[in-house]
Amino acid sequence: MSVPPATATDPVVRVDHLVKRYGHGEHAHLAVDDVSFTLAPGRTLALVGESGAGKSTIGSILTGLHAATSGTVEVCGEDRSRPARSTRLRRHRGSLLQLVAQDPFTSLDPRQKIGSxxxxxVALHHPLDRARRHERVLELLDAVGLAVHHADVTPRALSGGQRQRVAIARALAARPRVVVLDEAVSALDVSVQAQVLNLLNDLQASTGTAYVFITHDLAVVRQIAHDVIVLRHGRIVESGSTEDILDRPQQRYTRLLLESTPRHGWTPVPSRPCV
Structure with a gap:
């Protein structure tokens, strides 16, 4: 069955009644429970919540690392509810959606130069000759604010922020319509976080790429997201525009998350020792 061609206004991600259950019987764990949302081109949707909320599980289903138990997941009109079974299908899916993980160092070959x-x-997704492929590598380095000489170094020669820029450049090599960023700035210093978030915003403005931004840190959401979904125990607690969720939260759990976010001038208070 052929998929009708997408239009510029069609959602690039559509999730309907998604459920993910691990295990069976009384020991089963419901990681995602009846989650639905859409993501339009050129928009950023933040999935937020504490550890175990189900946000990374949703991301792993979108990227094809796990299968849904039930419900449907579509990227650019194509079903993603089950992982790809062939190299050809995995490559096709990668041309539509890419992942930027939390720690790029673990996903980069420490012996391979960045340019390589x-x-x-680039070669995996676009049949270019050697000269044009080299041009594309330089374009990607420039797009993420890295210099030409960075092509000739290995990941160990780069800072954490620079390695994250390489991870973003590698994701953009496929010219995807969607990028899933799973805690992609949580390991970076605050100043470097801001640089990477500004970079992502600039790239989105120039390419129209949509982002699914997975984070536990509400402090970064305002800088990157248009819309927010708050998750708890696999279910949606609250959803809406970033402004509404951060400035006018309706649910007690969302307010608790906001109240627990460190702010400027915040000083941690040591807990009392147990008696």
Whole structure:
């Protein structure tokens, strides 16, 4: 069955009544429970919540690492409820959606030079000759604010922020319509976080790429997201525009999350020792 061509206004991600259950019987764990949402082109949706809320599980289903128990997941009109079974399908799906993980160092070959890693990603999705592939690598480095000489170094020679820029460049090599960013700035210093978030905003403005931004940190959401979904125990607690969720939360759990977010001038108070 052929999929009708998408239009510029169609959602690039559509999730309907998604359920993910691990295990069976009384020991089963319901990680995602009846979650539905859509994501339009050029928009950023933040999935927020504490550890175990189900946000990374949703991301893993979108990226094809796990299968849904029930419900439907579509990316650019194509079903993603089950992982791809062939190399050809995995490559096609990668051309539509890419992942930027929390720690790029673990996903980069420590012995491979950055230029080679990017050229490999370009070749995987676009049949370009060697000269044009090299041009594309330089375009990607420039797009993420890295210099030409960074192509000739290995990941160990880069800072954490620079490695994250490489991870973003590698994701963009496929020219995807959607990028899933799973805690992609949580390991970075605050100043570097701001640089990477500004970079993502600039890239989105120029490419129209949609982002699914997975985070537990509400402090970064206002800088990157248009819309927010608050998750708890696998269910949606509250959803809406970033302004509404952060400035006018309706649910007690959302207010608790906001109140627990460190602010400027915040000083931690040591807990009393147990007696």
């Amino acid at each position: 890693a990017l050229a490999e990603a």
